Amino acid sequence: MLRISSLSVYYGAVRALSNISIHIKKGEFVCLIGSNGAGKTSLLNGLMGIVPADAGEVVFDNNDISGLPTKKKVKLGLCLVPEGRRVFPDMDVYENLEMGAYLQSLKTKKRQLEFVFDLFPVLEERSKQLAGMLSGGEQQMLAIGRALMSNPKLLLMDEPSMGLAPIIVKDVYSKLTQLKERGLTIFLVEQNASIALKYADRGYVLENGKIVLQGNTSQLIDDNEIKRAYLGKEYKEKWER
Ligand SMILES: Nc1ncnc2c1ncn2[C@@H]1O[C@H](COP(=O)(O)OP(=O)(O)OP(=O)(O)O)[C@@H](O)[C@H]1O
Ligand SMILES: [Mg+2]
Structure with a gap:
């Protein structure tokens, strides 16, 4: 690959x-x-x-x-989850995920969001919370989720x-x-x-x-x-x- x-x-x-x-x-x-x-x-x-x-x-x-x-x-x-996670601290979890899908169609975005929430239920529970307020582990999950929104191979x-x-x-x-x-x-x-x-x-x-x-x-x-x-x-x- x-x-x-x-x-x-x-x-x-x-x-x-x-x-x-x-x-x-x-x-x-x-x-x-x-x-x-x-x-x-x-x-x-x-x-x-x-x-x-x-x-x-x-x-x-x-x-x-x-x-x-x-x-x-x-x-x-190809998609990179960067060192130190680099979530956008002043945006909420949902907005962070949306940023990951900015090159994707609405259909892909919806499908990937379902996929991410299925893998990380905590991100769905916290979708309206500011990313900067999440724990380190949750921020890492969010950084992975954001990358997955671009539907990477x-x-x-x-x-x-x-x-x-x-x-x-x-x-x-x-x-x-x-x-x-x-x-x-x-x-x-x-x-x-x-x-x-x-x-x-x-x-x-x-x-x-x-x-x-x-x-x-x-x-x-x-x-x-x-x-x-x-x-x-x-x-x-x-x-x-
Ligand atoms: N922007 C930069 N400008 C100049 N030198 C750099 C830059 N980024 C990294 N380096 C140098 O390149 C080398 C490799 O750095 P790199 O950050 O890729 O290592 P790393 O394996 O990721 O380290 P770490 O485990 O600390 O993250 C180091 O000597 C570093 O000082
Ligand atoms: Mg490094």
Whole structure:
């Protein structure tokens, strides 16, 4: 469904990502893990065209989408849930959801709203509440709901676990699993390697702007280097007690 070949992102003379190649098949749930500053956000922003990406090719659903404006990519079925959620705090939940459907027909908007309320009943209950008043977990659900309003084929997510209590993180990921079961393809980037590797099918490891490892998440979880670098605390608890 998506193939990124040799993508690089520069900020002025500074190279944030070099030669990134990633593929995602229809129906897969793929994660990319990496620590602070590894380049995770740059990758998603480069992919969406929010920051310029160089020397790469991005093919989505057999279309070469490299260089297309962000709006066109959304129209084709890519949608990003940004880092930090970025809900519109002074608008209510319903208005936030409507913003996600601004490129869609009235019919699609209605259908997607039903879909979102079915998946997240809390958003229907709170539809008249200001988004800024929601809890962090509810805001994350709203950010996902807003992206779903554009009827995406591939959902891109930037650190859905950020700043949330572990039990809420689990809630968010179980919703992502439900979305996968309903046929959505998901690509997310995370610092929280243990949760991402637990829920995703396949994963990539990004270090200093380069992919250093990839494989099925079941293999990555068992990789000693990953245990040491990304699952440190749990690894210590399990093996070095
Ligand atoms: N707008 C920008 N201008 C200049 N440098 C930037 C910009 N955005 C990011 N960078 C640099 O690019 C590198 C990768 O940053 P990026 O935000 O993509 O990392 P990240 O993996 O998302 O980190 P985090 O886990 O903290 O969100 C960092 O060295 C960062 O300082
Ligand atoms: Mg980031």
